[in-house]
Amino acid sequence: GQQLNQxxxxxxxxxxxxxxxxxxxxxxxxxxxxYKQDPGEGPVLLIALYKxxxxxxxxxxxxxxxxxxxxxxxxxxxxxPSDVGIYFCxxxxxxxxxxxxxxxxxxxxKLSVKP
Amino acid sequence: GAVVSQHPSRVICKSGTSVKxxxxxxxxxxxxxxxxRQFPKQSLMLMATSNxxxxxxxxxxxxxxxxxxxxxxxxxxxxxxxxxxxxxSSFYICSARTSGGRADTQxxxxxxxxxxx
Numbered sequence: 001g002q003q004l005n006q007x008x009x010x011x012x013x014x015x016x017x018x019x020x021x022x023x024x025x026x027x028x029x030x031x032x033x034x035y036k037q038d039p040g041e042g043p044v045l046l047i048a049l050y051k052x053x054x055x056x057x058x059x060x061x062x063x064x065x066x067x068x069x070x071x072x073x074x075x076x077x078x079x080x081p082s083d084v085g086i087y088f089c090x091x092x093x094x095x096x097x098x099x100x101x102x103x104x105x106x107x108x109x110k111l112s113v114k115p
Numbered sequence: 116g117a118v119v120s121q122h123p124s125r126v127i128c129k130s131g132t133s134v135k136x137x138x139x140x141x142x143x144x145x146x147x148x149x150x151x152r153q154f155p156k157q158s159l160m161l162m163a164t165s166n167x168x169x170x171x172x173x174x175x176x177x178x179x180x181x182x183x184x185x186x187x188x189x190x191x192x193x194x195x196x197x198x199x200x201x202x203x204s205s206f207y208i209c210s211a212r213t214s215g216g217r218a219d220t221q222x223x224x225x226x227x228x229x230x231x232x
Contacts, residue, residue, distance in 0.1 A: 031217075035223075040206075040226065040228065041225055041226060042119075042121075042208050042210075042223035042224050042225045042226045043159070043208075043223050044223070045222075048217070050217070088158060088159070102149070102161055102164065103149075103161070103221065105158045105159045105160075106158060107157070107158045108157075108158055
């Protein structure tokens, strides 16, 4: 099925570092969402974006809905050990009939702690 | 946020048997429920969407006779993996949303780890 391009696939962080990841798509989305998934758990919503250009924060997390509606980024400032996990972007478009489309997930960015 | 539960959280079964996974919305009425499958180190792939009281809509490549979905009430959907085989081993995640709800009202369950021996 259709998927988003999410980068980077993985990254190592040291406590206190800022982290940045992004998603791009060839399709336009009406909604962008960012989730975090811990091992053996379901994804938990971090931030939802509904307007092109929208910049939204949730604590140390900031996400933006790209102006072209084909991309989004997520920044984490001053990372802490509990930020470790897998982060997924998801986009939602509109069906031809005008109803909400299904969520399309990126492949994820795995955040690990530097040894 | 709202709570979605799944049961069981983990199941091991023999090849050829059927396994039923339950998904419940605990504090809201879920007119739409989704079933996803996630293989190790991969993303969530939508299997099917179900609306309460009607037949599920399956994604391309997902066998409806193998993955039986029943959305009998506004708080319960079940996924039955029939005649399970080792390649069906995966992490199955459900999510639930109210009718017309925005994307941020689609809540995910904690997942069910299925291992078929």
